[in-house]
Every structure is written in structure tokens, then in C-alpha cells.
Amino acid sequence: MIVAEQKPLEEIKSLIADAEKVLVVGCGTCVTVCFAGGEKEAGILASSLRMSTKLDGAPKEVTQVTVQRQCEWEYIDAIKDQINDVDIVVSLGCGIGVQAIAERYPKAVVVPGLNTSFLGLPTEQGVWEERCVACGECILGLTGGICPIARCAKQLLNGPCGGSQNGVCEINPDTPCAWQLIYDKLASQNRLHLIMDIQPPKNWSTSRDGGPRKITREDLRLAAEASE
Amino acid sequence: MTKTINSHSQIVAFCCRYCAYAAADLAGVLRLRYPPDIRIVQLPCTGRLDTLEVLHALEHGADAVMVAGCLEGDCHFQRGNIVARTRVNRIKELLTEIGIEPERVEMFNMSSAMGRQFAEAALEFTERITALGPSPLRSGLKEITEAVEM
Amino acid sequence: MSEASSNGYKSGSRLERVLRAGHFAVTGELGPPQGAEANVIREKAKLLKGLVDAVNITDNQTAIVRMSSIGAGTLLVQEGLEPIIQMTCRDRNRLAIQSDLLGAYALGMRNLLCLTGDHQSFGNHPTAKNVHDIDSIQLVKMVVDMRDKACFQCGDEIKETPPRFFVGAAANPFGDPFEFRPYRLAKKVKAGADFIQTQLIYNVERFAKFMEKVRELGLHQQVYILAGVGPVKSPGMARYMRDQVAGLDVPDEIVDRMTRATDGIDESDKKGRRDAWRNEGIQITIDLIQQIREIEGVVGVHIMAIEWEEAIRPIVEGAGLLPRPEPA
Structure with a gap:
């Protein structure tokens, strides 16, 4: 939400x-x-x-x-x-x-x-954490359901930077290192192979960088001018 | 308790039925006197305290709001009084932003057996509010009234 | 290591030639000034000349605005030293990075170190927007492709003079998750990195474990690994690095050695204590180099003595690394 x-x-x-x-x-x-x-x-x-x-x-x-x-x-x-x-x-x-x-x-x-x-969720009553930046091209399938774009301070796609220590991000001890979370999750599921390949540069054109975004679904439009 | 103060403040006391409300009752039974400035509103638990109701009390003429719940650790709903304390702190911040002295809202804790302590708390708080003077909102009202009369 | 050019070298940089010839390489580091004074670079260059094979020039290190790495690198080239340009992903997108690298190559720079970059919240412009269009591994791949495939990141051909850099990347053996670090290094090698410079090493035992895994993966045969070392100036600095700096592992033993360095020197003898600490800091670095040299797969050291460039000579000399070779 x-x-x-x-x-x-x-x-x-x-x-x-x-x-x-x-x-x-x-x-x-x-x-x-x-x-x-x-x-x-x-x-x-x-x-x-x-x-x-x-x-x-x-x-x-x-x-x-x-x-x-x-x-x-x-x-x-x-x-x-x-x-x-x-x-x-x-x-x-x-x-x-x-x-x-x-x-x-x-x-x-x-x-x-x-x-x-x-865009985030209440992790407990009174605490909200960011989970999504609406980048327009979801990669959660590759990262164990943990988003490095929203949750890594540097939006890294190929693993943690050198500032990951004891599970937390270098910018703030209250911020978990997203890549530690991803690593632990995939390790526990025996799916580490997912992060061994090099992720190519991200296509940011689906994100805000591509300009204001718009989705049109012709199958849903009802306005008279749309059907013509 | 023979000490009385001469005051005309209006204080709304939100009291938990399990402790402070019963304590106020006990104070009456014990014939302890406490200032008539206090108007009691019963809550099922101070955890029910509503920020908006506190603001409305102040907006509509109260000089202060007292919140009285069970002793910490003794809440019938486990943590209602702890939550109320953090809410009172938040209301104090809000009042500061609005321009009202945060001392006009306070949290108290007592058990149902503490009739004397209720009377003492009521007196002490009334003295504090009397010293602070009427709510700045009320004095504002007065000024407006005077302006209209002129 | 990827495809070579006609002369057999990827860039032909001095660093590349030293490493290819099998010499134990020594690189230094230079932090550009927070101002536009060229002489600062020239003075520091004098302190490093003849002592190191190449000099890293930081890129807005710790997110504090400084003279650009490429600008300072140009001055270093004029002084007859070989720069290793550092490039972070924090401040530039893929367009800016590629364009700057074309310029850097035209100005005579031949070595490049690809980094993620410290977060801007640590620096003097914490309200800045960061970029992170690409990450350090994608950056390695991008500049290797510019060299070996003569193409830009988008795939377009570089029709005239593709920049041919000797491409480096960093590794932090002490970052977490510890088990993933060798694999992250493997990704950098796979992306085409030619050399690796590591984070400062004080815990040799833990570094040796990291290198064991690196050898197991065969990475030491595919990339030149230079171990990072650097002198501490005081017990206070050692403690700070031990307790406060994320990604560093400073064992108590180092702090103890620094503390003991002033045994027998009177508290009031400020200069005596300062000198004793500095000498011990240099000696510790020499000892570390000697231990690290023994580890299979380490082919050089990267000495980080930022704002203490005077320490480089006694360290390199003390470690028996002088004179520096003159490769063909």
C-alpha cells in the first residue's frame, strides 16, 4: 500500500x-x-x-x-x-x-x-517499511521475493557491496542488507544459482526514467470515444 | 484532606473503569475532597483513549485533560495503559504544534484502592492548571467576546 | 582474462606489463584535493614516483566532492606516473561513464577500477540524488566490451579508437555474507575483470581462508589479485577502524601492537609517541605484506596511505619491493 x-x-x-x-x-x-x-x-x-x-x-x-x-x-x-x-x-x-x-x-x-x-507494508503495528519502487519490471522471481531495487541503498543487481556487515546496511544499522536477506533466503531454498549469473544493466525505461507512465487496456475501456 | 483551592478551571478526566474511575468513587465514599473542576468521563480502558476526543475537549472549552489508568503492569487488557501513555506523549507533541502548553494533558496511574491518591492527583493537577491559567483558547474566546461587545 | 590486442596486451599499461611479466606489483593511492589546485597532485606525485607501479585516484571518495579522478589523473600522467582511474556508479549513469572514459583514454589513462561507490549519506552532500544506473559488475562488463567488442553498452559499434583499459574491480573479503564473497569475485571475473584490489587487510588468517576459496574456484588463475594494505597512524585510528568502519576486520592484536608501541615513552613526549606510533604502523604494514605475499594467488599489494603518502617509501623499502621493475 x-x-x-x-x-x-x-x-x-x-x-x-x-x-x-x-x-x-x-x-x-x-x-x-x-x-x-x-x-x-x-x-x-x-x-x-x-x-x-x-x-x-x-x-x-x-x-x-x-x-x-x-x-x-x-x-x-x-x-x-x-x-x-x-x-x-x-x-x-x-x-x-x-x-x-x-x-x-x-x-x-x-x-x-x-x-x-x-510503497510498503506495516511490518508491525506502527512500523512501515518500503518494499517496492514500482520500477515496472519485476525481478522478485530472481531474488527470493526480496527486492534489491527497493531495499538496497544502491539498487545493486549482482550482490552486496562491501558495506554489508553482520546483516545490516552500511548506511543505517536499522536497515537490513537486502542482499544478505536474498542470500539467506536463496541459500535456505537451495536456489543460490539464481544469483550466480551476471544480471545485465536494468532497463529503467519502464521506471520513472522513461517518463510518466500510462497503461491502457482496450478490453476494459467503456468511454464511447474509446470504442471507435 | 482539608486543603482546597479557589479555582474555576474545567478539567476533563478520562478514567479507566477498573482503577481510576473506581478510585474516584472510593474518594467520594471516604469523603475526601477534590476540586470540583474535574469532570470524569469513564473509559473501558485508557487504551480506548482517542486523540480526537482529547482535542475536542480542549477545543470546546476544557482547560486541561487528565488521563488516569491502572498501575503499569496491572492493565486488564495487558497493555492498554502503556499505549495510553505513548498516546498522551503524542498528544503533547500535537498541542505544542498547535500552540497549547503540553502540560495541559497528563497521564496518571493508580489502582481502584487508591482513593486518596486519586484525590491528591486531582488536586495537584488542578493546582498546576490553575497556575497555568485558563486555556489560551478560552482567553481567545474572551477577547473575541470583548471585541464584539466594544 | 579476455581477448588480447595485437601486441598481446589489453591496454599495455605499465601495471598490466608488470603483472604479465610476473613481478610482484605495487600500487598506491592518491586522494585528490577538495579544490582546484594542481600542485597538490604534483606534490603527492613526487612522494610516490618510483615507488609504485601505478596509483589509484579516488572518485569522490566517501562521497565528498573532490577534484575528478580523470582530471587528477591527467596531472599524474604529466608527472610521469601511471594512474588507475577509479569510477563509481554512484554519480554517473551509463552515458556519463562511457563518455568520461572515452575522454580519460584520450588523455592517456590506461587503468580503470570499477566501484559501486560509498553511499552519499556518508559524504558532504547527503541530500544528493544517487544514480546507480548500473552496478560495479555491470560496469566491468561494459568497459571490457568497449575494449574487446568495440561497442557501447547499447550495442552500437565504437567506430573509432575504442578505449582499451586494463580493467580492475574491488573485492571485500570481510564483507558479509562471507560465504558469498568469493562468488561475487567470480562474477567480477566472469564480467571480464583483469585485476582485483581488495579492501584493507589486517586479519591475514581470515583473508587466507577467503583466498583458499578463491583458489578452489580457480579465480587466481583468471585474474590478478592485489591485496589491500595500509598503515594506521595511532591506536585510536586502529580502534576506530575495528569498531566503527563497516566492512573492515581489524584484529585486537593490531590495536595492541599500536598501543604497546609507546611503552616506555613518557605521556608528555607527544612527538616521541607520535613517531613511535607511526613507525609501528609502518612496521605492521611491512609485516602484513610479508605474510600476505606467502598466500598463493596474491600477485601484488595495493598500499592505501591516503593523506600519509610519506609512509609509502618506508613501507615499500621495508618490504623489499624496491627498486620497481621496468617491464618491456
């Missing part, structure tokens, strides 16, 4: 400085389960903003609404009236949610309340 963190209140306040009426929009999907931008967090942010702006002597009218998914038109269409009623929208969606609202409501001023951090 997408993992995000709320921006500092000061920063959000500076983003909404010129507005009187503010709508905080939460999202019920990824950012709800990572406790960054769901209904509860939207409520906390709205309350915090009301109190803080009041203390600053210029109280703002801050309301909140949470939609099931900010990344689908149908859901953000449902809050049309609330959006049209305010000066500024603080989206607590990921970067996709912010852009979806901005795209759907061209006149609305939309600012982000979160920093979208990474």
Missing part, C-alpha cells in the same frame, strides 16, 4: 495562510490504514487547525470530509458541494489523491497535507 506521513502543522498552516474557509479531505484507503489521512486524522487535523488559527488571532473555518478513495472520480464527485464552498482544500490523500481533486476541480485550490513516503 501507499504509506504517507502528515506534514508538520506549521507547513500546512503556511499552505492555507491566505484562505478563510478550509476543507480537509481524508481518504479511506491506503492513508487510513497507515494512520496518516483517514477520517480520524482528518478530524484531528481540522480540530488542530481550528485551535491553532484561533490562537493566532485569525480563526479559520475548517471543516472535514472523508471519501472512500480520492483516486477515483466517482468518490470525489460526491463532495462537489463541500469543495465549491471553500477557499482551499487540504487533501490528506497521497499524491494521487491531491492531484485527482485538483484535476477534477480546476478552480479549486488544492494543497497536500501529507508527504507521500513510499
